Amino acid sequence: MSIFREMGVLPDLEAAGFPRKLGARFELANGALGTRFSFRAGKYNREPEAIQVERAVFDHVLLKHARNSGAEVREGWTVRSFSTDDAGITLEVSDPESRAQTLRASFLIDASGRGNLTGNQEGLRVMHPRHKKLAVFAHFKGVLRPEGETHNDIIIARLVNKWFWIIPISAEKTSVGLVMDKDEFAQEKGSPLEIFEKHVAISPSVKERMQNVQRLGDIRTTSDFSYFNRRLVGDRLLRVGDAAGFMDPIFSAGVFLAMWSGKLAAEAIRQTLDGGRSNRETFSRYEKRVRRGMTYYWRMVDHFYTTPFIELFLRPSEHANLFSAVIGVLAGEVEGSWSLRWRMEYFFFLVRLQSVLPLAPRIRYLAERSLSRSPS
Secondary structure: OHHHHHHHHHHHHEEEEEEEEOOEEEEEEEOOOOEEHHHOOOOOOOOOOOOOOOHHHHHHHHHHHHHHOOOOOOOOEEEEEEEEEEEEEEEEEEEOOOOOOEEOOEEEEEEHHHHHHHHHHOOOEEEEEOOOOOEEEEEEEOOOOOOHHHHOEEEEOOOOOEEEEEEEEOOOOEEEEEEEEEHHHHHOOOOOOHHHHHHHHHHHHHHHHOOOOOEEEEEEEEOOOEEEOOOOEEEEEEEEEHHHHEEHHOOOHHHHHHHHHHHHHHHHHHHHHOOOOOOHHHHHHHHHHHHHHHHHHHHHHHOOOOOHHHHOOOOOOOHHHOOOOOOOOHOOOOOOOOOHHHHHHHHHHHHHHHOOOOOOOOOOHHHHHHHHHOOO
8 A cells, every 4th residue: 555655546436336345354265264354454564454456457557657757658568588688688579569679778677577577588496386376257246245344355265275366356245265285176177167166065164155146257377376486676677576486375465565576676777776885795695684574474375274273363462552563564564663573573483382282272174074074
């Protein structure tokens, strides 16, 4: 929100009518346990709320804002490859009529998303060994939402080794997705829709919200979630957002990390053009900050898939203000103050301790396991 405010695009986003996001709810899919994290209750986050966005609408708002701010926008063009020399960057591209052309620039920011154009060209992509996931998802009308302040909360429902997202993206439209191991999906019987519906049926908390829904469009799948590039910068090149690395979307950090790294990249190029710092020094500082921020969320994602983490996460305590520290991370404090960082280190220590000494009661996923054996 602070980045949107600084850009001057926040009024346009508010006019688009995106749902206000005041918090997030994490729960067991069997309905036995759940916790809401209210951003306003956090002591270490600067923003008390966020917004949920439908990417097609959101991206169009940003594109129009860029054009209105003076950027030259070319739609329908395809970048094929890039090369660098002492004088600048060369791009080999195709225009909307598929005619080959060459473009020159002083610097290049790769915001190609998971297409990862420059990283793939240089062979930098490294897949995360433990997070080879696949998502099955669609947009639905009629998903049951709570009333009042929690109406637009994102809901994450955890199964044994997979999870659902339920994300309101407009007054009537809700994105619902199932994330599971790619290998497990390949072994499942049935179509993506049948697999999705089967897991909804064995997840009481999700099934209850999906009783009277209308699917809007086809069920979709996307795979190879998590990766990083070994380098985030090159000579005259900066990678931002998913072109720097992509992680499991459990904490909804993707758009924020894209906006945050995009801002840092713009500042790095501006400093270089102004002659304040050398290209190498400025780009190195950019890479360190972005990698540190991404690693911050990587640790949360890695821990999320462990049961000790869930046992503590769903029974939060204000001991040492740990609950507020977790809210800070969920609210986008990617770099965090010292007060937040040491508390998160302490929280991770308690998660490790929970694996051998039950600080919080153990949890089970009995509803999922029993239902999966029953045709009902």
